[in-house]
Amino acid sequence: MNRILCGLAANPALPPELVDRLIALAAATPEPSSPSDPAGHLAEVLVWRLDERTDLGPAQVAALAARDEDTATRLARTGHLRASDVDPAVWPLAALALIDEGRGLPEWARRFAADPDPSLRRQLASCPGLPADVEDALAADADPEVAAELAWCATSAPALALLARHPHAEVRRAVAGNEAAPPAALAALLTGDALEPARSCLVCDSREIPFTHGPYCQDAECDLLPGAECDGTHGSTLHDTWQRALSNPATPPAAVAAFAEHPSVLLRWAVAEHPGLPAHVYARLLAGDPLPGIRACVARNPGTGPEVSRVLAADPESDVRRAVAHHPRTPFDVLGRLTLTTRLGPHPLPRISAATPEELAEGAASANARVRMLVAHRHDLPPELRDRLAADPDASVAKAVAPHQGLTPERLRAMVALHGQQVIARVAANPDAPGDLLTELARHEPPVRRALREIASHPNATAEALLPCLADVKARVRAAAHPALPPGIVVGLLDDPDPEVVEAAAGNPALPSAVMADLLA
Incomplete structure (x- = not known):
């Protein structure tokens, strides 16, 4: 029942009168008396779910805020409470949240700058746009x-x-x-x-x-590192x-360069991260530093040039070579060599993101399928290049381009026909995949579990596509929250043995309002 209440509190289709009932339930439950107090913790979770709603009226906001200051502070940050709703003497943390969001009053800042509580003054000092006199007071704070x-x-x-x-x-x-x-x-x-x-x-x-200060300090009050x-x-x-x-x-680079040979590893590491140093300083770090971590910092540093990338692309440490691949100006031919020796991950590389149309076309035409795959990960490819990569005979290339917007249903079906299970999950993640294609993918034998999880949260998924998703443990939770799931199925999931499925079903806007009312009766 607790999971049902939490799901209902987040349900966007919950009628206003039932929102009122949940607010009254949360407000009437005292704060947790101990970590094992289930009623108090349920009330806390209900409040968190409720104050995230975008449809709260003024009376509902006031009723929630009256529960405790933490709730009032969250409501201030989410825009539910305005400056006119907050008394800084009663809710100082909420007032500071409004100052931090740029919606507080200038006189509040002056009030908190003189507050005897240093924790409030510290919180004020972190707020942007403070008046000059307030900054002066905080700079001179005791x-x-x-x-x-x-x-x-x-x-x-x-x-x-x-x-x-x-x-x-x-x-x-x-x-x-x-x-x-x-x-x-x-x-x-x-x-x-x-x-x-x-x-x-x-x-x-x-x-x-x-x-x-030793590493095993026994003083519970000590906050030294x-x-x-x-x-x-x-x-x-x-x-x-x-x-x-x-x-x-x-x-200034000149001040940083003086630390390039400092005995402290942490300081040399910081030098290696600085983007504006002369080339000879980076060369000194490469030549004289045995630590792979420092060489990797130099390798990914945007201030270094292609010559550094060429040197470090042959480094014996894979982390260093991977850092070279993530440099925004690594030459394309170096990237090509790295694909043969180093796992570069699935995300678009900075060099690919910065590539010109001519470079992208060159990469897409490479004989090296791994280079074509790197290009295929970029989501703003010209349509003709995107479609060419979608028809690539190498499954890794097609898999990389499959989630891109703009691919037609026919093109997506052709990818599945050519590469089968290797691309099905990525095709299912395509935002333009139509409902009938998602249904076909959901019914694929043998089932592709990753595809079921994508389909279960896809906005185009139909009831026919969602029903097979209920057979997968992870996809079941997502499908239970999908508004296209038939209401009768949603109601049945309220009795599911998995509490996460129960909460997802209770939060599903397809849940009939009469059932919601019965659950809260």
């Missing part, structure tokens, strides 16, 4: 974590330049990861030039130094600051 949150989320270059000089190392660490920070400030965080040393960090704020350490120089925080600044694409 709690460094409030200023750090602002430093992580702010977009004002002058404000970030000031925060980069903050006396607390945690604030500087946050600035280092913000791509809106001025390049000069990011460089100073790496070099220390014209920058006074930080006076404190989260480690020396809470521990006598020197201190190193494993490995956090400070001897007065704020070592672990400074290291994290460097790592973030090195990974930040706004950091």
Whole structure:
């Protein structure tokens, strides 16, 4: 019954008076008293399902919001509650959610900037578009974590330049990861030039130094990360600051290049990810670094050129070669060689996505079927190229192009006739597949289970196509929610032994409203 109620709460066809009944049920049930309290947890799930509905009226929203502040906050984020509906003194989290969504009032931001609760000030600091005076107040906050949150989320270059000089190392660490920070400030965080040393960090704020936080801390109240350490120089925080600044694409390349031979693996890794370095720096990383992970970072880095791709395409590590294939400017001939030695995955590669029409035509005409398959994964192919690949004699090529829009039913049937079970699931996933073709595919012997799962959630599926899907465990859940399923079948699935099927059937808009009313009686 719990699954039925949850399904009904999400059912788009549930009549308003039955929505009211579910809201009353959820509101009347107290919050869970313990993790094993089933009634309280049912009420929570009902509320989550109900506040996701798009048809709630003002009275229904008010009744839901009155249950607890978490619900009011979700309703604020989903647009159900407006600023005029929220009192920040009663629902501070909902008011902050509205500020974060850009629908709060400016005076609320000023109110929370002076709130004695630092957690509310931290949440405010993460909100975009704050008034300048509020940003100034948060930057000067006595709690460094409030200023750090602002430093992580702010977009004002002058404000970030000031925060980069903050006396607390945690604030500087946050600035280092913000791509809106001025390049000069990011460089100073790496070099220390014209920058006074930080006076404190989260480690020396809470521990006598020197201190190193071990991996097996027994203090339940401790929130320091494993490995956090400070001897007065704020070592672990400074290291994290460097790592973030090195990974930040706004950091000047000259400041980043100085760390290319640093003994820290994490810092060299961050250098390898930076997209704007001179070619000789990438070459130094390739020549001198034994770690495959760093070579892979260089291989996929958009700042490297084709010459790097050619070198790393012969790397003994498959992860490095796979990274070469995901570089947006890898030469086509290199991709062709990689298909022979490396599994490249089913998704379109950046190089294929960026290919010109001439390059696509060249790839589609390749004698290498794996290159043709890479081209076939691109979903915006010219129609004549798409149709040519759909008729490809290699099943892997046809399988890649089968889900593309624009293929005619005749073309889809021809693919099935030529390649059979190898392409049926992908043809079933085609958004243009008509209902009669889906029925044919659903009745295929032997059944193709992946195809049944695609058909069960296909918008064009008919009742005839859906009925065979009920025989597959995974497809059954999807089919139970499909509005084309006959109402009598949907009602019968309310007694299914699988609770997921029961919930899906209860959420099916084909469920008769009289049955819904009986279930809630």
